[in-house]
Amino acid sequence: MADKKEKMKMLLTIASVAAISIFFTAHLFSRRRKQRRSEIRCYLHSEPKSQLNFKRVLADNSYSPFNHFNRQSDSVKEKPSTLTHPYEAEITALMEDPQLQFSKIAMDDFDMKMGDSYVWVESELQLSQLARVLSEQTVFAVDTEQHSLRSFLGFTALIQISTEMEDYLVDVIALHDSMGILRPVFADPNICKVFHGADGDIVWLQRDFHIYVVNLFDTAKACEVLSKPQKSLAYLLETYCGVAKNKLLQREDWRQRPLSDEMVQYARTDAHYLLYIANCLFAELKKQDCEYSSCTDDKFNFVLEASRRSNMICLQLYAKEIDGFPGESAAFSILSRQLNGQGAAAISGETKFQDLVRRLCAWRDLMARVHDESTRYILSDYAIVALSEKVPTTQVDIYGTIIQADLNIDSSNLSSSLPSPSPVVCSHWIDVHELIQDKLGNLDKFFPMVIQNCLGPNGSCPLSVFNYALLMNSSLKLETRLNTKQNGFKNPKHVAKKASRQLFIQKFSCKSPVYHNCRIYANDGRLLCYCDRRKLEWYLSRDLAKLVDDDPPAIMLLFEPKGRPEDEDNDFYIQSKKNICVGCGEGNHYLRYRVIPSCYRIHFPEHLKSHRSHDIVLLCVDCHEVAHAAAEKYKKQIAGEFGIPLYVRKLPRLFCVMDLKCLPAAVMN
Incomplete structure (x- = not known):
């Protein structure tokens, strides 16, 4: 019995010693790991970046949504989730009543050779002077140069502004915290701002400076309305100005100061010729309106349409792309490519592979936010x-x-010129190693620890206006974020897109039913056609018909009509029509869609233009967008196959029915 007690005592002693040894070994390992982390100095201490000098940023690298400008309090909005555009009223008014005041610049008056003179704006005083100059203009041209490679969200590095008298290059890196000086000028509805392809510029100006563009003329949208064969700025520069442009310079590092002569030339070219191009396009739009005015059945207004499409861009609102879990969308993209066979041929341990991809994408996302890369x-x-x-x-x-x-x-890919491995990986390779070896367990605890190691009191990485909010919110659990998404978390970008779509529906969808399905009968009781109330009331007001039914309304003619549907072998008129999208059946909203493009229809003989209902169908906003994209693609195909230009002048009046035989069947169908 005594021997058993001695053995038990010995076993307990050995177990205790082993436990203590394991504890101290783990503690020593932890200390060594922390020591190794502390010995690694972040590369940012020796490689300062220009954006780290910004004193304030509107869009930081945290997971919080973006706050938009509030005009009432002259500050950011308290509830950014509402995503209401601060200048919505002014922009929507311009869609119905464009304020375009282009001066008439003749070809001979415009100097196609860009001189050496320009103004480099780098001080707050110069910026204020520029704001005064622009406030006296009726129109000026704008372009921006962005930098995204060494920044998580990207930032504006240069703004080019041109008036008829001068070119300005604004160093927005030096003036980042003062750019609000230009906010009133860009929001003035009485001053037209000319951009080309402004979709990105509009939201970038909001993101960086709370600058909202009101009254926009986008030359790319004008090209769409005019059915130009191309709508790139390079095409317009070559067509109207005879200027060739080196697009490779667009990928230059626009943070560098001073800019090279080639970069200055490239930047000035974007805005310098834009005013002249806009004048030319505006003149063509007005000419089309004059020629089109003879077609009484079609009231399409080219200038109004170009202005409407341009100012629709202004209604966009910047929103951060926020995943439910860090790096989630990137991981999904990588795994989708692998599944489609675009990556490695075979993947062993598929579940482990997918889990590791998600872990590495999450770590990469977090490191990008911390280092603003x-x-x-x-x-x-x-x-x-x-x-x-x-x-x-x-x-x-x-x-x-x-x-x-x-x-x-x-x-040829830009990524091939990047350092490999990157300085971030070299500074934090221990994190990568532990992620790969799956030594971390719950990521919910790992990532707050990484943030503390990077940005905490003894952190290895410098704090900045971009990553400070990450440190303040490092206690938030990532699992909670994931559950929030599953319980109804809304991506602000999706909310903004939905809000923009709803606004478009509200402004441009049909406000009342298009088809009233009123019936017209011949004097022998046979159905002649369906029509709207206006046509039905026209017959009744002239005592040419009598009312035979109230709901739905129906009339009987008191005279013998000239023709009947069966005489023309056309039963189109005796079919009732539903007020729904013909594509998907949506009945809450719809727009009229012209099956035959206007650029073809204006050349048809008059008798084919008179029955507009033949080539108009109802489409919802989503189907309208799909149909428009497909139509543009098909028009280009027709242009290439049959030699019919996308942009054509109005043909002489001698054009007759026989000429239709010369057109390809594809156009007529």
């Missing part, structure tokens, strides 16, 4: 796939796997 700069998608497949175990293997994966990227 783009995700592609930190770790390429190719490298994430390679790391998830090979699961390297040492620092050398991790680096080698990343380098080999990046070598497979096409040399």
